[in-house]
Amino acid sequence: MRVDLHTHTTASDGQYAPAELVAKAREAGIELLAVTDHDTLDGTDAAVRAGAEQGLRVLRGVELGAAEDRHLHILGLALRPDCPALEALCRRLRRSREERKYRIRDFLREKGVDIPLEEVEALAGGGVVARPHFARVMVRHGFVADTREAFDRYLDTDEYQRIERFKAPAADCIDAIHRGGGKAVLAHPYQLGFSEGALEALVARLRACGLDGLECYYPRHSREQTRQYLALAEQYGLHVTAGSDFHGEAVRPDTVLRGVDLDAGWLL
Secondary structure (H helix, E strand, O other): OEEEEEEOOOOOOOOOOHHHHHHHHHHOOOOEEEEOOEOOOOOHHHHHHHHHHHOOEEEEEEEEEEOOOOOOEEEEEOOOOOOHHHHHHHHHHHHHHHHHHHHHHHHHHHOOOOOOHHHHHHHHOOOOOOHHHHHHHHHHOOOOOOHHHHHHHHHOOOHHHHHOOOOEOHHHHHHHHHHOOOEEEEOOHHHHOOOHHHHHHHHHHHHHOOOOEEEEEOOOOOHHHHHHHHHHHHHOOOEEEEOOOEOOOOOOOOOOOOOEEOOOHHHO
């Protein structure tokens, strides 16, 4: 089955509404799509409905940042429509994001980047306000050439970490996903920047907490990294997943919807 199990919509920091994303995935030849917005399930019902109308199987999902490392993200896949524990965690995460947006504004002002918070909120369209929204407004106002520069110079620096938001431990993220009937997957392991030994130790710890899968296929993984992650998945009995992390061309110009042929029966 041709799958893309890591995508974002306007419910968080994506460019396209859920139905628009589903249409684009269908055009790209994807047969199984997971909508995995940051810290929210708000777009999942609309995506599932659109999938039913357009003939594309859509899974409810989420992407949760974990407390142990700023690049440690856990995907929840194949969630039930009703998952109270996960919804409660998402509400707490969203409150933290809402509080953080004022700190991001103030941090950027300190750096000489004064942009209207109202414009950032309007771009989010009532969804979760996230760093990519700030990055896109920074581009509009000419402070940076593109969103990548916004992150490299301001929004993904060591200094920025002093305004980081609340995140739950990875074990709590996995537990909340499981209580919602879903499967927990370690997303884009390359982003952690860990040595091979440190990554294996992390995977072993997460596996002991119930981790179900590893995102081995990802656009920015090298061939050698993909081989390493496939071997880790086999060693620890983890399912293999693939995701584009598509946000839309305006957010990540170098990322496109991309299906990968995988056995996804464990998710169905």
